[in-house]
Amino acid sequence: MIFSKIKQASFFQKQLIAIISTNLLILAIAALLIYSAFVDDYRDNLVKTMDSNASLLSAVSRSALLFNDERAGQTILASLAKIQAVRYAQILDPRKNVFAGYNRDEGDIDIAPDTIEPGYFFRADNLYLMQEITFEQDVLGYIVLSADTLSLQAQQRHYAQLVFWVFILGSVLAYFLNWRMQRRLQFPVKRLINLVDYVAKEGRYHQRIFNRREDEIGRLVNGVNSMLDTIEEHQFKLSEHSGHLESLVQLRTEQLYHRANFDALTQLPNRHLLTENIANAIERSKHSGSHLALMFLDLDRFKVINDSLGHFMGDKLLIEVAKKLQRKLNSNEVVGRWGGDEFVILVEDAQSVSTINALAKDIIATLSLPLTVAGHQLHISTSIGIACFPLDGDDASSLLKHADTSMYKAKERGPGQFQFFDKDMLSESIWRLSLETQLREAVAQQKFELVYQPKVNIQGETVSGLEALIRWDNGQESVHPSVFLPIAEDIGLIESISVWVLNQACQQNALWQQSGINIVPVAVNLPASFLIGAHCLELIEDALKRSGLAAQHLEIEITENTFIASTELAVNVLNALRKLGVNVAIDDFGTGYSSMSYLRNLPINTLKIDGIFIDDLTPQNKLDIPYSDDLPIKRDEGIVRAIITLGKSLGLSLVAEGVEHQFQVDILRDMGCDIIQGHYFSKPLSVEDAGIYLRSHSSVTL
Numbered sequence: 001m002i003f004s005k006i007k008q009a010s011f012f013q014k015q016l017i018a019i020i021s022t023n024l025l026i027l028a029i030a031a032l033l034i035y036s037a038f039v040d041d042y043r044d045n046l047v048k049t050m051d052s053n054a055s056l057l058s059a060v061s062r063s064a065l066l067f068n069d070e071r072a073g074q075t076i077l078a079s080l081a082k083i084q085a086v087r088y089a090q091i092l093d094p095r096k097n098v099f100a101g102y103n104r105d106e107g108d109i110d111i112a113p114d115t116i117e118p119g120y121f122f123r124a125d126n127l128y129l130m131q132e133i134t135f136e137q138d139v140l141g142y143i144v145l146s147a148d149t150l151s152l153q154a155q156q157r158h159y160a161q162l163v164f165w166v167f168i169l170g171s172v173l174a175y176f177l178n179w180r181m182q183r184r185l186q187f188p189v190k191r192l193i194n195l196v197d198y199v200a201k202e203g204r205y206h207q208r209i210f211n212r213r214e215d216e217i218g219r220l221v222n223g224v225n226s227m228l229d230t231i232e233e234h235q236f237k238l239s240e241h242s243g244h245l246e247s248l249v250q251l252r253t254e255q256l257y258h259r260a261n262f263d264a265l266t267q268l269p270n271r272h273l274l275t276e277n278i279a280n281a282i283e284r285s286k287h288s289g290s291h292l293a294l295m296f297l298d299l300d301r302f303k304v305i306n307d308s309l310g311h312f313m314g315d316k317l318l319i320e321v322a323k324k325l326q327r328k329l330n331s332n333e334v335v336g337r338w339g340g341d342e343f344v345i346l347v348e349d350a351q352s353v354s355t356i357n358a359l360a361k362d363i364i365a366t367l368s369l370p371l372t373v374a375g376h377q378l379h380i381s382t383s384i385g386i387a388c389f390p391l392d393g394d395d396a397s398s399l400l401k402h403a404d405t406s407m408y409k410a411k412e413r414g415p416g417q418f419q420f421f422d423k424d425m426l427s428e429s430i431w432r433l434s435l436e437t438q439l440r441e442a443v444a445q446q447k448f449e450l451v452y453q454p455k456v457n458i459q460g461e462t463v464s465g466l467e468a469l470i471r472w473d474n475g476q477e478s479v480h481p482s483v484f485l486p487i488a489e490d491i492g493l494i495e496s497i498s499v500w501v502l503n504q505a506c507q508q509n510a511l512w513q514q515s516g517i518n519i520v521p522v523a524v525n526l527p528a529s530f531l532i533g534a535h536c537l538e539l540i541e542d543a544l545k546r547s548g549l550a551a552q553h554l555e556i557e558i559t560e561n562t563f564i565a566s567t568e569l570a571v572n573v574l575n576a577l578r579k580l581g582v583n584v585a586i587d588d589f590g591t592g593y594s595s596m597s598y599l600r601n602l603p604i605n606t607l608k609i610d611g612i613f614i615d616d617l618t619p620q621n622k623l624d625i626p627y628s629d630d631l632p633i634k635r636d637e638g639i640v641r642a643i644i645t646l647g648k649s650l651g652l653s654l655v656a657e658g659v660e661h662q663f664q665v666d667i668l669r670d671m672g673c674d675i676i677q678g679h680y681f682s683k684p685l686s687v688e689d690a691g692i693y694l695r696s697h698s699s700v701t702l
Contacts, residue, residue, distance in 0.1 A: 018173050019178050022157050029171050031163045038159065042152050046085065046127055051084065054131040054143045061091055061133060064548060065099065065140040073100030085147040089124065091133075091579060099141060114142055121355070125149045126623055135489055137401060138426075140246040195224065205232040205524050206359035265315055266322035269336035274344055278396040281348050282389055288349075293356045295345040295384040296403035297325075297363070300415035301528070305378060308532040308569050314341075316373045317380070324366055333359075344400070350388065353420075360384050360418040368416055376568070384418035392421045405429050406574050412486065434560040436491055438474045441482055443493050443500075450470050450504050451684035452522070454693060455655060455677045463697050465555065465679065467523040469684050470497070470504040489527065498530045499539055506547035508687060513549075517694045521583060523555040531558055532569050537576050551581030557608065571602060578603040579692055585655070590643055599650060607647040611658020611678070613640050619663035637667065 008429075057076060066071040073091045079100050080086045088109060091100040092342045096114045103109070120129040121398060126148055133141040149348055191209055198207060205228045211221040261273035269277065278294065285292050299321065305312035318341065325335045325343060333347045345363075350356055360512050364382060371378045385407025393399040402421040409428070410419035410434060441447060450467040488494045505522045513519040544551055557575060574584055585606035590613060616635055656668050659678030685693055 022171050024167060027163075027167055031166070035156075035159060035163075036071070038155075039152065042126070042149070042155075043122065046147060046149065049083075049085075049118070049356070050145045050147055052465075052701065053080070053086075054129060054145055057089070057091075057143050058131055058133045061143070062135055062140060065091070065133060070100055074102075076100070077102035085148075085151070087146040089146070090144040092144060093508070094139055094141055096142060096212060106672070111146075118142070120493075125152075138430060142581060154175050157216045157687070188507075192221065192224060199228070205235065213460075236488065256570060266319055266337050268281060268326075268343075269334065269338075271338055274336040274338065274346070275396050277336075278346055278399065282394070282396065282399075283375060283456045285389055290348070291350045291391075292389045293347040293350045294387045294389070294399045294403045295347065295356075295360065295363075295418075296338070296387075296407045297343040297382050297402070298343065299341040299367075299629055300383055300411070301379045304532065305380070306341075307529065309376065313374060314375065317371065317378060320371050320373060321367060321380075325363065328359075328363055328366055340640055344403075344590055356386060356388075356420075357418075358385065364416050364418065365403060365674075380415035383407055383415065384419060385410055385421065387421040402491065406623065408432070408490075411490075413430070414501055435474070435484065436487060437478070439472075439488060439491070442472060442474065443488075444497050446500060448497070448500065449686075450501065450508070452508075452685055452690040453684040453698070454682045454690075455523075455675050458665065458673055458676050463520055463694060464675050465521040465523060466690065466694075467525075467557070468501060469525075470501055482566075485527075489529065490568075494527055495533065498526055499543075502543045503542065504544065506543045508547045509553055510547040510549045512691060513553075517689070517691065519553055520694070521553050521555045522558050523585060525557045525587060528558070528570075530572055531556075531557065536573055537580070540577070540582065541580065546661075552583065555583040555585055555606070556607045557585045557587040560589065575602045588657075590639065599646075603651065606653040606655055607641050608655040608657055608677075609640060609673075613643070614656055614658045614664055614668075615676075616627040616640070617664050617667050636681065637644075637671075638666075641671050644673055647671060 020250045023647050024060050038088055061073055061076050063069070064076065077089050077091065077100055081104070082472040086102075086104060087107070089101065090098050090109075090113060092113050098113060101109075110126075111123070116128060116130045118130050119130050120127060122128070126146055129147075131143045132139050133143060133625045154176050160289040195207060195209055199205060202656045205273075208225045208228065209221050211218050211225070213221070262268065262272045281292050284290075290421060302314065302317070305317060318337075319345070322337065325345070329345065332348045334348075336344050336346075338344045347356065347359065366386065367380060367382045371380065375619075385403045385405065387393060387399045387403035387406060389399060392402045402425075409422075409425055410417040413419070449471050450468045451471055452468055455465040455467060456462065459466045470481055470485075472481075472484055485494065485497070488497055491571045492588075502524055510521045525535075527529060536662070540554075540556075543549075544554065577584055583605045584603065585608055586604055587608045588610040589607045590610055617640065643656050653675065654673045655675040655677055656664075656673050657677050659665060659668070659676040659680045661680060664679060665676060682693060
């Protein structure tokens, strides 16, 4: 019946009904969309708020989980009482057992924690959110939050009233406007509709509407005519240039793809494409039953080169390394740049462990060859971590993580090493992270101490100097320097530690001098990264100035590997130290990057023979050796004799380290060694004991 009445109605009535119905429909849809958006925004804001709270709780509850401090966990969660929306919260351990909890109304926990996965969801108008508590990449536990949406219901009622009045006002307004404008709009609008229908159907733009009106409708008609003129003109031009535009679009698409998937510097696949390639290779390996290997490469001492010679030289070096790696790989091996000085090699269809071994050794040998970059001869090496599918992980993320972990294990063995992943490394990784945190705190609070080991003149057996050695107790154990100093180098703390050692040694030597002790030079070990750093000379001069110590009473000990990065730069620094009056010694000579060519031009005073060669010394009468099952009897005196002969020919002083027996002293004296250092005369001494030792042994026969 309603439809029959509408058919009998006039055009105006039909138009009115249509407009009002359309307006009401639009208002209804808009109201529904706005309401839906409002509810979504409310929920999104609630999720963001709870997620932010969960992130904050996760950060502050790490220590509670690490140290199993349940009371701290309860205290952390109690702070949620200020947030009215929170119903309850829980801290779970890695097995999703409740570690600590908070319940606003002391009600029941309506969802078991072990049924929730990280993320969020709504149920019965309540939000449930779980977030992992991680330490670096390890999951320590979970945060679970539940919040209600009570405030949303009150806002819904207010919104319904507002929508009702908008409907009423919209209907009245539509009726009024239609009554005023119907007659003036009907005819020109119909003509415009007909024209638009024609253009849409035929796809032609030559028709125009004749117009004599000067009001808004006339301007609209003129605008449509003008628009058709413009469209017709542009259509003609576009048809002429469509081929050119298509080629440009294709070129731009290719450029964007290359930029998104390849490294701009080396043109190797970048992190995004590498991850995608690894995931695809894993799927292929699953179907074929084959194995694949992932090799994570990190250039040793790249930071030293980059900091000393500049980023431009570092970039050039990375380009050369990329070219070398590409030349070594075959069709089933892909290399990409992971970032910085890190590269990843994907080896598909890996036949055996020995094949991967051979490839790793080949890469290490290739990168160890000298590189000439912009006139500088650079020596680098690489450490490689290896993870295999499916043994060490079944997805790209796991393989990359485990290869990275094993790479750090390889670095601990020294430069130019490779290491396969082992599950025991995960616990070692957690231990390393803990040690890094403790080391940062130790540097900030200067929780180190120095001990001093005497160096004795082998002829007169008088004290000729001391070597300052750093010691650190982390509160649980005494950590050996060979353990924490490489970590300090990796995390960028080695310069701070070196500056502290330098200042402490200079100040202590000056204090001994002020107390009346005959002063002797104190030697300080400095790493290569510090020596060729931008502020090396400035920091050494500052240490001498602060302490008032004369430069000749300070000795700097460096290793041969200092000259790997840049011989020219290192020599310039040593020349500056020589002009300053500071003595320089090569420590552990013969165990690093030994090259006779650089010794002739180095401004050094002393060569220190590494203790491993002193252990090889064997007395002619073996009965002189104190009985010991594990004391090896070796006959390798030629190396020690050659080092002493070389040093003497260059006018250098010779120091033998690690001397523990009388027969070693006798042999070294016969060979012409100048100074000995080791437990035979004295172990490393505390500040107080070193002062007593200097007072009792200075300038007198021992």
